Amino acid sequence: MLKQIPKLVDILSDRRFWAFFGTGLIVSVAYMDPGNWGTSISAGSEYGYQLLWIVWLSSIMAMLFQYLSGKIGIAGYSVAEIVRLEWKNKGLVLVYWLLAEIAILATDLAEFLGIVVALNLLFGIPMLIGTFVAILDVLLLLLLIRKSFRTLEYAFILFVSVIGFGYVYELFITKPDFGSIVISSVTPALNPQTALLAVGIIGATVMPHALFVHSWLLKNKMSENGKKFDKHKALSYHKVDNVISLIIAGLINAAILIMAAAAFYNSGFTVATIDEAYRTLTPLFGSLASLVFAIALLSAGISSSITGTLAGQSIMESLTDFKLSPTIRRIITRVINLIPLLIAILLGIEPLQVLVYSQVVLSLLIPLPLIPLIYYSADKNIMGEFVNKKITTVVASLFALIILIFNGYLLYQTFFGG
Numbered sequence: 001m002l003k004q005i006p007k008l009v010d011i012l013s014d015r016r017f018w019a020f021f022g023t024g025l026i027v028s029v030a031y032m033d034p035g036n037w038g039t040s041i042s043a044g045s046e047y048g049y050q051l052l053w054i055v056w057l058s059s060i061m062a063m064l065f066q067y068l069s070g071k072i073g074i075a076g077y078s079v080a081e082i083v084r085l086e087w088k089n090k091g092l093v094l095v096y097w098l099l100a101e102i103a104i105l106a107t108d109l110a111e112f113l114g115i116v117v118a119l120n121l122l123f124g125i126p127m128l129i130g131t132f133v134a135i136l137d138v139l140l141l142l143l144l145i146r147k148s149f150r151t152l153e154y155a156f157i158l159f160v161s162v163i164g165f166g167y168v169y170e171l172f173i174t175k176p177d178f179g180s181i182v183i184s185s186v187t188p189a190l191n192p193q194t195a196l197l198a199v200g201i202i203g204a205t206v207m208p209h210a211l212f213v214h215s216w217l218l219k220n221k222m223s224e225n226g227k228k229f230d231k232h233k234a235l236s237y238h239k240v241d242n243v244i245s246l247i248i249a250g251l252i253n254a255a256i257l258i259m260a261a262a263a264f265y266n267s268g269f270t271v272a273t274i275d276e277a278y279r280t281l282t283p284l285f286g287s288l289a290s291l292v293f294a295i296a297l298l299s300a301g302i303s304s305s306i307t308g309t310l311a312g313q314s315i316m317e318s319l320t321d322f323k324l325s326p327t328i329r330r331i332i333t334r335v336i337n338l339i340p341l342l343i344a345i346l347l348g349i350e351p352l353q354v355l356v357y358s359q360v361v362l363s364l365l366i367p368l369p370l371i372p373l374i375y376y377s378a379d380k381n382i383m384g385e386f387v388n389k390k391i392t393t394v395v396a397s398l399f400a401l402i403i404l405i406f407n408g409y410l411l412y413q414t415f416f417g418g
Contacts, residue, residue, distance in 0.1 A: 022153030024245030034114025044260025059250030073218030114301030166296030
């Protein structure tokens with residue numbers, strides 16, 4: 001480990017690394033989207049710091065899987081593209097594409113709902129009207145990618161900074177117990193009462209669209225900047241970019257749970273939803289605390305929504321011959337996701353209940369990218385000199401098994417747990 005420090009210093013002092021840096025941040029917002037907010041807030045308010053170790057475990061697993069996805073991109077492929085090339089049955093590829101699109105829709109629903117809730121909290125916009133206003137993030141996406149993709153990466157630095165600084169402030173005012181944070185971080189503890197929330201944290205952390213999009217983004221970056229970054233140098237940059245970005249995402253996820261534990265658990269409040277957290281913060285810590293919370297939520301919703309759009313574009317380009325602009329694709333996705341939200345609002349159903357079902361769908365579909373990701377990154381015929389080491393494949397397979405078992409438990413409890 002110590003031998004790697006000089007190499008890390010060299011990379012961080014290399015201007016070319018900072019020209020490369022940014023892809024990891026675009027992917028990292030998938031790990032701090034509104035779905036994560038809901039599970040982490042519930043876990044912190046109900047059980048204090050007990051489940052903090054699950055947040056760190058999820059972040060470590062995500063770090064490895066995103067590294068593998070990016071490495072496939074540097075090798076010249078996207079995960080979805082390999083599926084199309086290797087699977088000879090066109091009907092099977094079509095089914096795979098349709099399931100992948102369902103995963104994108106389910107992912108977008110969480111981000112869409114986060115934006116709608118944030119607009120309601122910040123500006124008092126009714127949920128019904130907010131569903132239409134939230135479609136306007138299409139214009140933001142169009143604006144960001146019009147000049148260059150690098151502009152989008154700069155925007156994500158801003159988005160992540162808003163979320164991060166927002167939670168630095170929340171932690172400052174809620175004054176968490178750092179001794180309990182350390183103990184809960186290194187002491188795995190699970191019981192029947194906390195198991196379902198622990199599963200929810202993992203299920204909301206490792207997301208199908210993030211595994212798809214990382215490889216596609218780096219494949220495109222390499223094709224556009226092949227002369228600037230040779231593959232070996234790009235892999236070194238990718239490792240550092242990936243680690244930095246997902247450490248930031250892990251810290252923000254941990255901060256959400258820690259804030260909920262310090263603000264609500266210690267005060268005797270059990271908070272089940274994002275809007276409850278907002279409304280409870282005001283009497284406890286003042287209106288500024290809830291305002292910062294809502295601004296961070298809006299930033300998380302918009303940025304993770306853009307990542308979802310890019311993931312959808314990567315799937316469509318890689319698995320079909322269809323070509324749609326990101327803007328048209330975003331409009332189509334938004335219109336489709338309007339339907340369940342409008343039905344829920346008009347029938348008086350809690351919209352955040354729709355979010356729960358979307359997470360169940362994602363739990364069912366996580367094997368779509370996860371299994372091909374591990375299998376093909378270990379295939380020397382595809383990866384060449386960038387093929388996984390055996391220990392990497394073993395660890396990745398173990399992590400995948402943990403996720404599938406946890407998601408299976410979540411599904412069982414959802415449908416048969418009573």
